[in-house]
Amino acid sequence: MNRSLLATTIASCLVLTACGGGGGGGNVRSDPPQSTVVAPTPSTPAPTTPTTPTTPTTPTTPVPTPMPTPMPTAPATPAPAPAPAPAPAPARYQGLGSNLLVPTNADLAQQAGARGQGVKVAVLDDNLVPSYAPISGKVDSFNDYTASPGTPESSANALRGHGTVISALVLGSAQDGFAGGIAPDADLFYARICAENSCGTQQTRRAAVDLAAAGVRIANLSIGASYADAASSANAALAWRFALAPLVQADALIVASTGNEGASKASSPAATPVQEASLRNNWLAVGAINIDAAGNAAGLTSYSNHCGAAAQWCLVAPGSYFAPALAGTELQGQIAGTSFSTAAVTGVAAQVLGVYPWMSASNLQQTLLTTATDLGDPGVDALYGFGLVNAAKAIKGPEQFINNWSANVTSGYDSTFSNDISGAGNLTKNGAGKLTLSGNNTYTGGTSVSDGVFALSGSLRSDVSVLNSATFESRGGVINGNYSVVNNTGTTALELGKGLTVTGQASLKGNVLLLPEAAGYNVGSSEKIVQAGNLQGTFDRVQYANNFFWTASLAYDPTTVTATLTRNASAASAQAAGAPQSVVNGAAQADTLVKVLDTRVASGDTDNLGGLISATGSLLAATDAQVAASLPTLAGQVHGIERTLGFQSALNDARVAADRLPYLADTTTLTTWMQSSYLDGKLGGSGFDSADYTQQSTTVGVDLPVGSAGTIVGAAVSSGQDRANIDASASRLRADRYAMTAYLYQPIGQAYLSGIGSYGMSNVETERTVQAGSIGERLQDRRHDTNWSLRAELGLLPRAGLSPFVAVGVVSQTQDAFSEASVTGLGLSASSDTLRAGYGEVGVRGHLARGKWGFDGLVAYRSLFGNPNSDFTAWFTDLPEARFNVAGEPVSKQALRASVGVRYQLNDEFSIYGNAGAERGRSDANSINANVGLRWQF
Structure with a gap:
């Protein structure tokens, strides 16, 4: 089948409704909504179904019904298991207006500096109202891909303004009692793909091409529909795979709502990876939960679809929120629906990507899933998936390596995972940047350091292999396993005073770089740098900080490596190395500084010398390149x-x-x-x-x-x-x-x-x-x-x-x-x-x-x-x-x-x-x- 024919087939198979399976977002009126909401008639006739040239034969696809506006009341469905007694109410929770930031812990993430800086987020939805106060001046791009671009939604559309409010929840500024969006520093790229509650995959495809080219990494889809039979669901999944392929190929994360039908399974497109398994690493499905008066999770809402078969990429967020009234719409303050839950998760994803810009879509997905707060049955379940999104944990990296986790930390980034990471998966460190693990990690897969720097200040229950010219850095790290340097070009960097502990075998090779000691630690003439169950091999070269001020040598016994350090006269070292005269002169000044400062420190006479002691320590601990650049500046x-x-x-x-x-x-x-x-x-x-x-x-x-x-x-x-x-x-x-x-x-x-x-x-x-x-x-x-x-x-x-x-x-x-x-x-x-x-x-x-x-x-x-x-x-x-x-x-x-x-x-x-x-x-x-x-x- 040629590409144009496939596109035609997809367009006729799916005409999705805004807020249908994924949206449901509407305002909550003082009088309860009708038990049955009649969908508005689409402005275009329902498409006919062509014969699909693949098996099974494509059945007639029904026009999906937009989801009714849900009531944000306590769920009729009881929790599957008794919940533990809630903790005392957090002082920061102040009711409905806090639902966006507090139950998700997004406020704590913001306080830690995670505000979505530099992250490009797409919202694909209905017509945008750029003048809406929370997003005024914050729209980086707005394109209309519908059949009649620029045509506003009619007054008959009860959900008009839906995408506008979603954008505010993701990244809006604080306005009129609204505390602001979750990722207020993110960049908004808005694509209109819906008109009069009807959203098409053809429009989505065109939008996806442009959004991918613009560098969008996260896309919010608060839309969807449900299908009565497996064939229709499979056809819809095929359509969504085609429509969103440009974004998936650009390694974007798709965040879609499970739907508002109260069904036991997620609607489309949230459930698309059930049929299209290749999309599973790029997808998140989001359901909605109630929040009680204390700000705690209180079960799935009555309207939210369950995660169902999408549980492995599903999590939940609060379903009810407050947003400033949007003039000319029914969105007048209190809002509810999985559409808005999806916006909350999109905002948290932007917070995390702002902290770790190098993360792939799979990295980002796994970080959000594994740091979610477990709800319902222990572990991943069909109701809540992984649980309630938790921004405060997610900005500290993943909590599990479920499968193979590849961290491609690109040059210039120095990132830390501080959560305690469990799981049966393994970790591969790629990229020229640096990744530090500071928690007590119990994942049982291997750890391979292929490029850049991998640092350990916590512990591992994993074998560690250093490949190529990569660097393993330990600042008091403990490896409950084996350690191996595979190539002579590999480097082991060890902080004096802390070193490295290996409970198994340490196979040594390549370079060892002795890192400067922490403040307050006095380095002795000899320092134990490796303690292992047993040692094999030796390091080829050793260096402490730099060759200007130090000479280091190593001694080995069956289980330990000890370093001996000798202070050099840096001027003599510089002259012997043929350094420029400006470096030699600066080194002579540094030698005088160090000598006199040593005398002062030894006598305890260090009043008003804090800055000078810190600066001198930094110079002594610097690399050769840093010292060579620093010494001439001392000369004035x-x-x-x-x-x-x-x-x-x-x-x-x-x-x-x-x-x-x-x-x-x-x-x-x-x-x-x-x-x-x-x-x-x-x-x-x-x-x-x-x-x-x-x-x-x-x-x-x-x-x-x-x-x-x-x-x-x-x-x-x-x-x-x-x-x-x-x-x-x-x-x-x-x-x-x-x-x-x-x-x-x-x-x-x-x-x-x-x-x-x-x-x-x-x-x-x-x-x-x-x-x-x-x-x-x-x-x-x-x-x-x-x-x-x-x-x-x-x-x-x-x-x-x-x-x-x-x-x-x-x-x-x-x-x-x-x-x-x-x-x-x-x-x-x-x-x-x-x-x-x-x-x-x-x-x-x-x-x-x-x-x-x-x-x-x-x-x-x-x-x-x-x-x-x-x-x-x-x-x-x-x-x-x-x-x-x-x-x-x-x-x-x-x-x-x-x-x-x-x-x-x-x-x-x-x-x-x-x-x-x-x-x-x-x-x-x-x-x-x-x-x-x-x-x-x-």
């Missing part, structure tokens, strides 16, 4: 960058003034000038992260001829800003600079002598991230630095356009005392410190005049005298006795610079000029600069 490189930039700024102030000297020779009257400068550079010492920086300033000055000997004196003030970023360490600085400069120019025959002095101040703001293993902090600091410079230059007046010169100078930069406030205690503090250096410079300037134009050029070489050291002494703010050397950014000892410029005389009074240059130094200290200026000669 940004402070060294600012020190070098302050020194460079003083040099630049002298350079800017000196490079104006060619203009002074032509000064005959009082002249004012203004100049804007920009410099873009890079600093980076070997083994350190490089820093990109900019310097910009505006300078205003005055030149004044004095006497008749050509003497010119001048002064200038400037304002500017330095910015630097060290992207690799997320560090940055900003310095607002202010400077004053005075200068003298004196011709002497065919030569000249000049002198320049400057003084500058900087308001410095630094920001950086410090990291210690898993603990990090953003640090900020403000301080005021100062600098000054002197320069004397002797040169020849231009001959043939060239003017050679020599200069000497001195530059001083004072870093103000600072102290970074820090919660972790890893902020740095330092006293005021001064860097001072002399320098010499030799170069030649060139000048060419062409009418109103002038062209200039310069080449110069500069060398610092001695070996200026920009390092300074610092300490961790909370531990002043832990002092160490902080490496400043190296100051380039030699530098070559060159520039070209142009001038234009606008008139007798005004001229403009500009130049561009570059400087290249050692240690990647390179920059480019540009200046533009205006001179006004009075």
Whole structure:
């Protein structure tokens, strides 16, 4: 049979009614409903039945009758077994308005943070009223798949608004005495597949295609119908399998109501997997129970169908609720029916999937079923199935492994099952993520760790096998069985002080990673890490936390493995490993920190050191990669960058003034000038992260001829800003600079002598991230630095356009005392410190005049005298006795610079000029600069 013919056959076989077998939802009126409710006549004629080309021959399918609106009274059917005396009423139960959240324990799950975050839930039902207050603004998608899209339900439809209220129970916001839906943070994808109480599988199929493509993982079907004979039921099941196949193939969970006929079996589509067994892992059927005045389960409602043959995927929820009145409908507050019970279970499913987004439909189904509160006969029964849905338990994972449970925990997820898990099934851990079992688990199937991390902090009654390159982690775990590492690439991770207990045989192989001890536990020089009934094999490699701070070795006897730990000097370890200099420097600081902190702890003098102790412990316990990333952040490189930039700024102030000297020779009257400068550079010492920086300033000055000997004196003030970023360490600085400069120019025959002095101040703001293993902090600091410079230059007046010169100078930069406030205690503090250096410079300037134009050029070489050291002494703010050397950014000892410029005389009074240059130094200290200026000669 081709696909189009199959679709045609299905459409004619099933025309389902909204709220029929699954819905029944209606409001409860003050007068009881009629004992028999007449179904509204469908707007389209009942379909004829084609001949089905498979056996058995398809019988004529009756048009299903929509289920009557049930009365939410106490059930007429007595419970099959006497119920135990109810517990005292929970204080949180306040009557009908609490039925949605309290008997289901959804309120407790919400308090634990389970609100359906990021879960896409579909409701397939009648026409939606998006303006309904609880769902207003919460509809992510609404599509109408009926024959006349956009046509509202008629007033003859007593159940109009049914799907709207269901959506509110699933994820609505709190309104008008309504406490809100079960999963208020879930995303609503609404599909209209019903019109005038008639729902078709063709419409459902089209909706399922779109919903699957949108990533929907849970679909609510509060619809259905019942059939008098097995052939019709089988045909309906076939139709539903086809209609919902896109969602099933996308691994969505279908949640359907058992129906409101008071029958001994579930209606369709809740019962579909009875005939279509391949759907059983993707299905939930939901019945309705009464809730007594104390908020406890009080038997199945008189209208709810039993779970029947669907018991293995069936559970129950309260049948009566309160929801805000929906204008223009009969839904005016109190509502009842398995439709709404289904909405409650859908909401709980969204809560669970929000906690475990990696769960498959089968995982989600089994978690909801096995955590349900048992009702009626012990175990799964035909009346209640698995029992009353229990959100507070379900968000803690399953309580049974009935068959094979495959946990595909994908990368980035770290999940915990804290329930005590029983059952005869087994567990397979797949996926790169982490799964922890913290309960006392008694399931008897095997546990296979195929990928990622499987952690045990509770106990197992199961053999454990570690396959491939997976990791088994124990934090005091007990295996009442055997433990085996199958491959040399497998890893066993054991927490010091707790280790692993195996009552059977432990077959060892591969890597063993010793995990840091819990807070409050003091690690000894030797620690028992494995206790087994007997041991076979040995571990191939051992590591405790990292190789920077620790060396570990193992000893074996017939039943135990013992680890011996030795503390290393991390700086020596880093150097031996060929780590970058920034890592080595940070390691030296860490060694000082650990040594002094050990002394403090041993003496009991730990007041105000809680943050520092935690941060240091985190660093010592971190992995190699974490330590290598953390150590450079301890060094405070940004402070060294600012020190070098302050020194460079003083040099630049002298350079800017000196490079104006060619203009002074032509000064005959009082002249004012203004100049804007920009410099873009890079600093980076070997083994350190490089820093990109900019310097910009505006300078205003005055030149004044004095006497008749050509003497010119001048002064200038400037304002500017330095910015630097060290992207690799997320560090940055900003310095607002202010400077004053005075200068003298004196011709002497065919030569000249000049002198320049400057003084500058900087308001410095630094920001950086410090990291210690898993603990990090953003640090900020403000301080005021100062600098000054002197320069004397002797040169020849231009001959043939060239003017050679020599200069000497001195530059001083004072870093103000600072102290970074820090919660972790890893902020740095330092006293005021001064860097001072002399320098010499030799170069030649060139000048060419062409009418109103002038062209200039310069080449110069500069060398610092001695070996200026920009390092300074610092300490961790909370531990002043832990002092160490902080490496400043190296100051380039030699530098070559060159520039070209142009001038234009606008008139007798005004001229403009500009130049561009570059400087290249050692240690990647390179920059480019540009200046533009205006001179006004009075």
